[in-house]
Amino acid sequence: MSLIELSRKKSPWVIHVGTGGCNGCDLEILACLTPRFDASRFGVMSTGNPKHADIMLVVGPVTLKYKEIITNLYNQMPDPKVVIAVGTCASTGGIYQGCYGHCGSLDKVVPVDVYIPGCNVRPEAVIDGLVLGLDILNEKERKILEEKKKSKGAA
Amino acid sequence: MLKILANIGKNLISKPYTSNYPFTPYQHFPGVRADVTFDGTKCILCGLCQRSCPAECILIHKEQEQIEYLNTQCIRCGYCVRVCPTNAISQNEVYTKPSRQRLTVYTKVTNENAPVIKKRMAAEAAKKAAAEKPATAGTGPAKPAGEKKVDEKKTSA
């Protein structure tokens, strides 16, 4: 295990993106990072910069105006990256089904790895989702390393 | 200064405030709202929950005699529990675990008092009575009762 892989496993940095739901799940993510459900125990740190982030936590249905921005954020994140749809709205659209102002669930815009159902999600569920997201992150990392080895061997 | 010392002493003795969640079991208060479960032995397939659900997450298939519940789309409001005339819907207290796919739960309805099933059984009985000789084929649908199944939702909203 390389040093980078180890550090990534031990300390994933998350970026929190609110795309226009109610703020319920936003608050629960904040509650996750604060004393009661301290996610920093696993080295999770919230960052405002997508270029430093490994995991993207997305809240809310993707509104039409935000569609472009969230693809930009996704493209700015370095590989390997994991997208977690937090809450019902981000996963499927939830109660906002059929509103004209948004383009439905998150997976129509960017590929989603983990769905956390719940309206609003409990902080425990967010922690569970982060743990599941870490596994996926490691899988992706390994895949990238194998591909690199293969290309090196071919050369 | 003395106050600070007292505070430090108190904090040294007291337990940590942080809940140790993934290593200790999940704790909650009674009456917490989470996803719902359908009781196939009580449901009469009236379709009231489907019409009243704000998030359109319950689909009643009358022909297949089963209830499709889109767990990921449910908003846990509990309105279906209140409107159900036969108390066939109950609300769980433990949240749904995160998953890699969207969750859909199918419930098979086996209540013999449901009008649709009564009609079918009456029709079957009539068929049986009308044609005694040819053996009737099994008409039961493929999925057994209460089976949980994970699959991708096919149609988009």
Next chain:
Amino acid sequence: MKTTIQFGPQHPVWVEPLRLKLTMDGEIVKDCELEAGFCHRGLEKKFEWDYNKGAYLSERICGICTQHHSTCYCTAVEGTMGLEIPRRAAVIRTIMLELERLHSHLLAIGLTLESIGFENLFMLCFRNREIVLDMFERTTGNRVLHGINIVGGVIRNIGPEMAKELEDFCDIMEKRCLDLKDMILKSYTIRERMQGVGVMSEQLARDLCVVGPVARGSNVPYDIRAVAPYVLYNEIKVKPIVETSGDCWARSVVRVRELFQSIDIIRQCIPLLADAGEDIFAKSKTLPEKEYFTRVEAPRGELFYYAKGKKSKEMDRIKVRTSTYGNGPGFVPLIKGSHLADVGLITITFDPCIGCFDR
């Protein structure tokens, strides 16, 4: 030399998306342009819907003031039907409203402190907030979106045991809030950072018709609980809390002082539960047909719902005017002429809720 800075939509200060286009001259903001609509989902169209489902939809306009939204919606729809809710339901609604004000103000104070880099007190605010959320989980069944308000009353009762627990909760909360108040008001650092920043004069506050703690921080005693009393505020008299200086400090102090006001109101409500009758739900015999409007004092200010029925289960028109909608025009004149470092602080003391603003 003039430069243009895009502040947002994804910015660490705000949880939610909002864009400010700042034209800078050195460190000073010369011009500011507000762009909203990143959260616009089109809920007013969606509200042309079954009025029972609308209560759940109105809750999901904003996750921080859910109870205020659904109370306001339910009162408006009850008005169109001419329905009066039972007294016990009114008491329960009032308790929930005040609990929600507590948690919203703690959140706002915490975020303000975080934006000036005071992480410790931010964590302490959130720690205190968790007690309120626990109380919510016990009484309503969910931490943030409560879902107990329906048209005609509430669906969960507060029994005598829960009332006793609420009393204990008030004692604990008051103690913790006193600690918090001491720490904030006596802190030299916080005062020096926030005093004199983003001053909104009384005249400007009156001109722009700002609402809530923003108006009360600028010496405008505008509080719907006192001006146009709703549910139980006819009996429980509320005196608006006013600060005179109108800067970021004044707005924060108003919020700190309102914590104690809320605790006091909850204390006054608990004895009313004992002799309030057993009914918590009144079934309506008519369908919504008239037009009606209600106002509620949400944690961020005045919240307005206009409802119009058409003698069927579907509503004809629901208009939502939220408190950030009223405070929105106030951003721009305050930001003009301030330093770039203060932009985040000024906007966060308005306690912006973009989910409300855009709907």
Next chain:
Amino acid sequence: MDVKTVTQQEMQDVARRLRAAGTRLITIVGYDSGDTIQVSYFFQPFPEGKAETYRVVVPKHGGNEEVESITPIFPAAYIAENELAEMFGVHVKGVPGRFFLHESINAPLRRKAP
């Protein structure tokens, strides 16, 4: 809820009178009844008094309706008038008329004439 129906010109005078008396503007509500667009103005006298409602009825002319702006009198009306313009597809004089909506959506709350 009692509503006073006024013409557009009277509304300007009413707004000026209320502004001089220190009244607060709550909001502007639009409503499409099919063949007319009703614009209701809600005011709250301050520090005390009952809320007042004034209504202007604008007949529909296929998207060319014009509403007089009260933003010069009440600066607080800016967002509300923008919203009125973009939601109902009317022209409010002197406001840009696009604040919340994405470019691809036009006048979502406007109904078809019966």
